[in-house]
Amino acid sequence: MQNFSELPISPYTQDRLAAARFSMPTPVQAAAIPQALAGKDVLATAQTGTGKTLAFVIPIMERLLQKHSAGIAALVLVPTRELAMQVVDQYDALRGPKLSPAALVVGGLAEGQQLRAIRHGARLMVATPGRLEDFLDRKLVHFAGLQILVLDEADRMLDMGFLPAIQRIAAVLPKQRQTMCFSATLEASVAHLVNDYMRSPVRLAFGSTLKPSENVRVQAFEVEADNKQEFLRGLLAKETGRCLVFARTKRGAERLAKNLNREGFAAAMIHGDRSQSQRTAALTGFQQGRYRILVATDLASRGIHVQDIAHVINYDLPEVAENFIHRVGRTGRAGELGVASTLFARHQRPELFQLERTLGIRMERMSSSDATSEAELPRGAHNRRAPDRDRNESDRFESAPRARMVRLPGEILQIQMES
Numbered sequence: 001m002q003n004f005s006e007l008p009i010s011p012y013t014q015d016r017l018a019a020a021r022f023s024m025p026t027p028v029q030a031a032a033i034p035q036a037l038a039g040k041d042v043l044a045t046a047q048t049g050t051g052k053t054l055a056f057v058i059p060i061m062e063r064l065l066q067k068h069s070a071g072i073a074a075l076v077l078v079p080t081r082e083l084a085m086q087v088v089d090q091y092d093a094l095r096g097p098k099l100s101p102a103a104l105v106v107g108g109l110a111e112g113q114q115l116r117a118i119r120h121g122a123r124l125m126v127a128t129p130g131r132l133e134d135f136l137d138r139k140l141v142h143f144a145g146l147q148i149l150v151l152d153e154a155d156r157m158l159d160m161g162f163l164p165a166i167q168r169i170a171a172v173l174p175k176q177r178q179t180m181c182f183s184a185t186l187e188a189s190v191a192h193l194v195n196d197y198m199r200s201p202v203r204l205a206f207g208s209t210l211k212p213s214e215n216v217r218v219q220a221f222e223v224e225a226d227n228k229q230e231f232l233r234g235l236l237a238k239e240t241g242r243c244l245v246f247a248r249t250k251r252g253a254e255r256l257a258k259n260l261n262r263e264g265f266a267a268a269m270i271h272g273d274r275s276q277s278q279r280t281a282a283l284t285g286f287q288q289g290r291y292r293i294l295v296a297t298d299l300a301s302r303g304i305h306v307q308d309i310a311h312v313i314n315y316d317l318p319e320v321a322e323n324f325i326h327r328v329g330r331t332g333r334a335g336e337l338g339v340a341s342t343l344f345a346r347h348q349r350p351e352l353f354q355l356e357r358t359l360g361i362r363m364e365r366m367s368s369s370d371a372t373s374e375a376e377l378p379r380g381a382h383n384r385r386a387p388d389r390d391r392n393e394s395d396r397f398e399s400a401p402r403a404r405m406v407r408l409p410g411e412i413l414q415i416q417m418e419s
Helices: 011-019 027-037 052-066 081-095 111-119 129-137 154-159 163-171 188-197 225-238 250-262 276-288 321-328 346-359 368-372
Strands: 042-046 074-077 103-105 124-127 148-152 178-183 202-206 216-222 242-246 267-270 293-296 309-314 338-344 364-366 412-416
Touching: 011 052, 011 081, 027 042, 027 052, 027 178, 027 202, 042 052, 052 074, 052 081, 052 148, 052 178, 081 103, 081 124, 081 276, 103 111, 103 129, 111 129, 124 129, 129 163, 148 154, 148 188, 154 163, 154 178, 154 188, 163 188, 178 188, 216 346, 225 242, 225 250, 225 309, 225 338, 250 267, 250 293, 267 276, 276 293, 309 321, 321 338, 321 346, 338 346
Parallel strands: 042 178, 042 202, 074 124, 074 148, 103 124, 148 178, 216 338, 216 364, 242 293, 242 309, 267 293, 309 338
Antiparallel strands: 202 412
16 A cells, blocks of 8 residues: 555545645555454554554544444553543544544543543543543443454553553453554563454564664764763754653653753753643643753653654663663654664663663764764754665765664564464
């Protein structure tokens, strides 16, 4: 499928896609949407930033347009409030006047508005497991007419300890339903979830979920601890686009954001101790350009989807190797080029080597002097589309001619149908 117009969907949905300027599907969308429209259970693994949300939103819209039963007909479970809100935003951007607004069911926000959306006829619910389980315990929501269940970022939900809540939620859902599961990885825990809740799913796998996208230039700078903040300031001063900076701890993120603001940078922060209103304000300001820099813990490594992030900077190494992939996946999205820089001290060399061995990658080693040279920094990479795959690899990052690129595969590995 080369174009959304080839999909066997209603003229209404075609018009809504065209109005939102969606024309060419990503590989995940091209493979998953036809299977989902056919009513099959779908299990898809793919890197972050590959368009998984639209891959289930379009089939949900079609089901809601075809069957006009009352009550919640589709349920999407996600790990974080931020991701839930962005799924709702994607749905709202497409649904148009024929479909009712979705019900957002998450912690950290007033439940009155959430309950009103359910009572006023919402047919799609996007929820985090903890808040939905609370609503079920209090008999505030019912799923007798549910037709579709989507588990988005399933591995992340399990990492966060939501398996018991998912099990209790699934126990009250109709057995005869369509289930779609989207995950960055297919670990044993996710496979167990699939066996329990899916029926002969179509298995789709795209690219290496343990390697960064090929559109991202991955580089590492050895910087002594005493010089890290000064070095970071230099990187940020030379980058004109949006920058996402990852710190390992909540206190570290707080301190770093405050220091950057004192030094004249427009920086916001997101971490687990911030209230939902503070987190929403920071993310909205980052999206709208009021803040050029967002400092975050790994809370943001999956739950934030912002287009045109030019540069991801790992100020601290992640605790878990997989989080590196999700951090880096915030840039180089939807065919754009991006840059990911990792800062490490001399004593952290073994930790960096272990990270590379675990992921099977090699970061381009850059010296501190490289960062002080205008020629060495890939400025404005977010404004360039990724070249065609058959172009010479050295053409990909013409703004940094001395950097040695390492090919990071991103083609489809398998599309295997299971009967």
